[in-house]
Amino acid sequence: QVQLVxxxxxxxKPGDSVTVSCKASGYSFTSYDINWVRKAPGQGxxxxxxxxxYNGETNYAQKFQGRVTMTADTSTSTAFxxxxxxxxxxxxxxxxxxxxxxxxCNWGQGTLVTVSS
Amino acid sequence: DVVMTQSPLxxxxxxxxxxxxxxxxxxxxxxxxxxxxxxxxxxxxxxxPRRLIYKLSVRDSGVPDRFSGSGSGTDxxxxxxxxxxxxxxxxxxxxxTHWPRALTFGGGTKxxx
Numbered sequence: 001q002v003q004l005v006x007x008x009x010x011x012x013k014p015g016d017s018v019t020v021s022c023k024a025s026g027y028s029f030t031s032y033d034i035n036w037v038r039k040a041p042g043q044g045x046x047x048x049x050x051x052x053x054y055n056g057e058t059n060y061a062q063k064f065q066g067r068v069t070m071t072a073d074t075s076t077s078t079a080f081x082x083x084x085x086x087x088x089x090x091x092x093x094x095x096x097x098x099x100x101x102x103x104x105c106n107w108g109q110g111t112l113v114t115v116s117s
Numbered sequence: 118d119v120v121m122t123q124s125p126l127x128x129x130x131x132x133x134x135x136x137x138x139x140x141x142x143x144x145x146x147x148x149x150x151x152x153x154x155x156x157x158x159x160x161x162x163x164x165x166p167r168r169l170i171y172k173l174s175v176r177d178s179g180v181p182d183r184f185s186g187s188g189s190g191t192d193x194x195x196x197x198x199x200x201x202x203x204x205x206x207x208x209x210x211x212x213x214t215h216w217p218r219a220l221t222f223g224g225g226t227k228x229x230x
Binding site for chain 2: 061
């Protein structure tokens with residue numbers, strides 16, 4: 001069955017960078033885009049951006065442009081989210097998602113990133 | 118960017134009774150292909166979100182038929198015909214019509230018994 005397995009929780013200091021991975025299995029990795037969504041404590045879901053796993057094309061939400069990079073390694077069927085210059089308000093659970101808009105939708109289990117001095 | 122506004126923020130419900138959540142977009146969500154890419158998601162505490170409805174009214178596989186989505190243009194509704202205990206949690210609408218420029222979630226509605 002389709003699975004998106006994310007990397008474990010991270011604790012970072014303000015100004016640090018973090019990379020979250022999302023390993024896909026159970027389907028053809030390059031046939032589906034991956035979106036990244038986060039949920040901060042007490043806040044709603046927030047779309048961060050999208051990557052085409054087929055050709056690496058990306059589109060980031062305006063809020064994250066310049067601070068986020070999404071990549072995909074087709075040899076390992078893994079998508080990555082790198083976020084730089086972390087702030088305390090980046091503390092959130094980060095999710096990778098396949099098929100967010102239509103078709104079958106699958107979410108990773110989430111990765112908690114805590115930013116604290 | 119398209120702004121998605123949900124109401125109410127909090128919705129007390131009674132088991133076995135109907136419930137509905139409203140979602141309004143700042144721009145029309147009718148795509149050039151005629152589809153309305155409006156989805157609804159449900160999230161329980163400590164769990165990943167789950168999509169319930171996509172393309173306005175299509176239920177995802179395994180979603181009970183007590184959930185239904187409707188609307189047009191800029192006004193949308195998620196209805197639960199008879200609330201069950203497992204329906205508590207947060208509900209979000211999301212527009213995908215303006216992807217890949219942007220996807221936008223509503224602020225969320227907390228459903229509690």
